[in-house]
Amino acid sequence: MNWNFIIFSVIKIAIVVGVVQGMVAYAVLAERKISAWIQDRVGPNRAAPPFVKAIPGLGPVLIRLGLFQPLADGLKFMLKEDFTPAGVRKVYFWLAPAIAVIPSMLVIAVIPFGSQIGHQQMVISDLNVGILYTFGIVSLGVYGIVLAGYAANSKYPFLGGIRSSAQMISYEISMGMSVIPVLLIVGNLNLSQIIGWQSQHGWLALYSPVSFIIFLVASFAETNRLPFDLPEAETELVGGYHTEYSSMKFALFFLAEYSNMIASAAMMVTLFFGGWTLPFWGLDHPAGNLGMGIAHILVFLVKMLLFVVLFIWVRWMFPRFRYDQLMDLGWRKFVPLALVNILVTAIVLWAKS
């Protein structure tokens, strides 16, 4: 037992989980502000604790930006009545929100969010099967939604659960196969090694753009975001799998969706856009001092936030797929495309060697 290791791991876990939760809260705000901007509205601009109004100059600006809205939302979720409808299957009704949240938190454990500070690697666990770990955990995420649909014991949530299980399994396949060319090129499953390779040879999105596109679209489907939000399609399923949920349990599904979004943004940055590296200003090799270490973390966060904004932007730009179109895209377009992509990459690599 190595106490040093345990203490530093606990600190890293606490910080990462805290940061992700904070980002979830403000991603919701970003979602509302961006949607307002796209639809020519103002968005949240009222919520304010009493003392902020007293700050001259700065106070009204902060309020107009809606920076206190997440606090109000959080408070609202906690104070609302936690209502359990009569006909639900109680055990699953209680378990489902937790099962939805846990995988979304676990995925982040293997993603390197910086190079190093001192002698500490900025990753919670540097697994040598990092990618497989993330796929394993992501594939468990579907249980939260399926069980929520089953537990509610009513028609619309049930349809949502059924839809999500079919959708997530379908897109997991194309997602998994889209990453194989990356693994072929790098020759390693370790996410830190993949970033190291990219810092020497350039971003993998340039080497394997098809992989990136399939991965991007599949991660929209995996996180149940529009244009693939069929499990919760409001206009046809009322609210889908979380129709019967209220208060904090509903908030947990919300939390799961947004942390999944953040986790897949982080995965895309790591796999295709060089993780914490930038090809200039000497940011492409592990940090020697504290300043560079922090700069690497900031680079990672900025890249990741760009993808989060992309997620939000797409949601308000595209209509929802029809269910048969969704299945058609997953099975008849992406799976063959991913297979051809693997074959072409393998042939090119073989010809080069």
Add this chain to the structure above:
Amino acid sequence: MEAINNLLGGSMVPDVLFYVFAALTLLCGVLVVANPFSRSPVTSAMFLVLTIISMAGLFVLLHAFFLAAVQIIVYAGAVIVLFLFVIMLLDLKEEQRRKIKLFGIVTGLISVGAIVTISLKALGAMPPGAEATAPQLEGGTAALGKLLFTQYVLPFEVVSVLLLVAMVGVILLSKKDLK
């Protein structure tokens, strides 16, 4: 990798974890088939997921990381989700009222007996205290791939063909008109 080695490097931890995971595997495995509190097939499927996850834990303790990850991706992530998919579409009430049949118990006992016999034989081949034979490969994917495509290429391809046959069969069966 380093993290796991750090954690497993300690004296007691792997042993304790082994007992925890083994107990969980057995307990959840029993609850899949004989749950005294619920006869719902969904509950059984969820306990099967727990069984598989605990088994993945055992694989990690054996440093077979690839196997552990694949176990979770394939079984917990896909196969049992499909089970759930089918179970949820069935009429569960009827299933829950169904009596346990003698035939089921007998065949179950026979298969349990066969597995116990095999395990006992395997244990007898290696008396306690004897040196375990060194594993042929570490958990890495490169070594596994090399073995699969050189030494074991024939069984590997046969299994692939078998899976393909099953797939074609399912497609054929699910087609409405066979003309």
